[in-house]
Amino acid sequence: MPSINREILNKMNYSKFGIEDFLSDISFQEYCLGNNEQAVAFWTEWLIDHPEKASTIHSAKALYYVLNGNITDENFRADYEIFQKAFGQLSFNPVPHLPSEQKVIPLKRSNVNLVMVLTGIAACFLIVFAVYLFKVKKSKESITNGALSFSSPLGKKKSIILTDGTKIILNGGSKLTVAGNYNISQRDVILEGEGYFDVIHNAQKPFTVHTAKINIKDIGTIFNVKAYATDKTTEASLIKGAVEITLNNKTKSKILLNPNHKLVLLNNKDLNIAEGKKTVKELFIVRKVTKNTDGNSVVETDWTQNKLTFSDQPFDEIAVQMERWYGVKIDIINPDVRAYHFTATFDHEDITQVLEALKLSGNFKYRKEDNVISIY
Amino acid sequence: MEGPNLHKITWLEFKSGSEKALHNLYKQHYLGLINYGIKFSGNRQYSNDCIVEMLLGLWEKRAKLPEVENVRSYLLTCLRTIMLQHIRSDKLRGVKESHAHSLIDHQELSYEEHITKIQTDLIIKDKLTKSLNKLTERQKELLQLKFFDNLDYDEIASRCNISKRTAYNIVYDALKILKDDLKKEGNEDSYYLLSVVSLLLFAMGANIS
Structure with a gap:
């Protein structure tokens, strides 16, 4: 594992080392991203030996993520896992080798009736379009068709485990509707109230929480959604992983949330006022979740504990x-x-x-x- | 072993059918590829799916692949081809809003605009903008090559026609400026206050029970 600083590091007085010294070292960069086990092992051990540098290392890591485009070690791990799974499926179920030279049957121009071809193409497009329309329509209907509902009364919480292993905790006065076709081609649920979601990732069957104001699409995650109809705001807090949130208003804006951040959206009453002031863009804000004084737990999910x-x-x-x-x-x-x-x-x-x-x-x-x- | 050589050896091992090399290929090029994909599509998840598709596609036909001098740019080209294919087939299917175009405006953003835009913490965002303005174009260019494109100092040196030592120094000086500007945290005081109040209330609660 090469690096310019490594040799120096082993000889020098570490106490003088600043953020820029660590950060310009390639193996330190690999430690931050987590894409090199040796680098991770080296720096983890180094940190144990030099606990006084913990806060410097922490700041260096934070600056690293700013510079590398917010790709954290957690992002890398999640993405690498997807890669490993895909490869596992490939080697378990090998794709038959296609003959490398496929025979090409030339179309003889003289034999082809142009009108026939065009009609054929048009017919194909019509069929594709019809199937597409049918699917779109079907997916909208099927959320509520044969759906299953869970409710938690005021003052009571409810835990639910769905067929795919996804765990959900409902806070008091909430309702969760699980689509009739859940886990067949996709996974849709509708939430009114507050729920804590620990979703089993499955790239083939995306998991989406629909609320009145926003839709939250999971990308392998733990998150909390608070969407009581009577509240001033709708909130989605991401604890781990990644989610993509789509606003249900005209803008259909998409927001990718980072871990330990939450999206706060003003609900209807305020929406009209805001539109009057022409500050439509400021309808939602993204900010950090609130940490408790112990520094570990998060206020937004305290209710589950x-x-x-x-x-x-x-x-x-x-x-x-x-x-x-x-x-x-x-x-x-x-x-x-x-x-x-x-x-x-x-x-x-x-x-x-x-x-x-x-x-x-x-x-x-x-x-x-x-x-x-x-x-x- | 330095980056480009390491990459070449990994490539040869990959071609000869080493699964370990396939994994190493993913790990070595992940950051450069994912950032390229995100600039292209605005979506990390989608970009990773494309990287996986590309690497597994190459794995299938590994024996027929050429020996490449610059593995990184070879992979970038392959990734780009796949993403363009997706867009084309989406268009053919009449899909207008595919995930591939959801945040397409990222493409036109410069590196500094991109990393500033994706900061969700407004205080950091502000500090970062101000701090980046202090850097020279050269410094910003090298920060991008080092941290965003994930080139190592040798590759940066040959690409920019400077010595490895100079490349390292430029990055180092830029980091020094950024760290000084971003270090001062503004919200610690309010957190402190919050915790004191909360502790007080907690103590009161405990007294009663």
Whole structure:
């Protein structure tokens, strides 16, 4: 494994090494991309021996991905896996060798009736076109034909494993419809509410989540989709892998999401206002998912771990979240309270504990009667 | 062993039927090919499918393949041929919006525009634009050859008619400028604040229960 810096690296005082020293080294580049096992092994070990350089290495890696066009080691691994699978199928099921010299039967011009040929070609096109139309129509209908529905009531979560092994967790007050032809030629599901998807990759049968506002096409992934009809926004957060999101509006814009990023789309009410202001392009934003203080878990998927998380959210959003979580009804009587912002994580606490905790820092009172909570 | 020679040997082994060489061919040329495909189609997944199709196609007829001097450009040409075939057959089938054209405007983007455009973090995007503006055309060219096209210093040197040492130094100086500009993180303070508030609330919650 050649590199200019390697010889120097082994002799020099590492503590002086900066991002540019690592990054200009070819084996370090291979370590970042993950396409050379020896380079990965060398630098992983090197990092264990030099833990004080961890943050420098981390920054160098980040800059590497900026420069190489955002191709991460995860991207490489996923793509290489596809290559390996394709090759595995090829060697398992060898394609019969075609005779290298195929006989060409020359068309004799004199024997060919031009009108016949043209009619033939036209007929072929018609058939192809008819089949195409039929398929398009069929694929639209078949999502709901013979479909299977799963619902989770407010306050309850539901886990589903589909026939292909794809795992889905539904948050409270959500509904998932699985297409009747699921896993035959494609995999389509319709989501209303919030779901966490761990999809088994299959390039031949693309997996797509349809929601009212966006469609999320998986490319081998774990992701979270939040699409409650009553929320202000539709959100898709990517944890691992890659997804392609298509907006269901006129623009049909496609957005490729990177891991640990989320797309936030304004729902209908705001859409009209935005269009009035002619800021249609700014209808959605892509930003990083919110990490918890432990640095590992992600706020957007905390609910799957039975954690109720508020991340700098106003009380009216929190109230809706709590309604779905505990299956209660929350009335905010004092309008000032709506604007209070809270950040908190609750692990298995009941609703009284949560309200008491929020009460400590917010200036409000509450009354609980059966399943109705009044905030004032 | 240096890049171009390593590539040539891998190619010969590949031609003689080594499966390991086929895998190495994928690994050695992945970055250059995938970025070429993404510039062409705007879609990584699709580009990878084309690379897989191309390599497995070559594997099928490996014995008949020529001994090539520059493996990299040979593979790029093959990839381009496959992608053009797809577009042509899509057109024949009357498919107007195929994945191959979904983000076709990527083709017209320069390297710096491309890497800036795909940054989703607005702060980094902004810093990157400003920092790239400070670099000379030569520095940007070499960054692209090194990190995006994935050439090694020898190939860069011969292509740009400079010495290997000079190639290395140009890349090194450019990296130094970029790293200084991109290093200063802006949002750490707000994260810190968020975690303090969250910790406080957590502690309160714990007291009650």
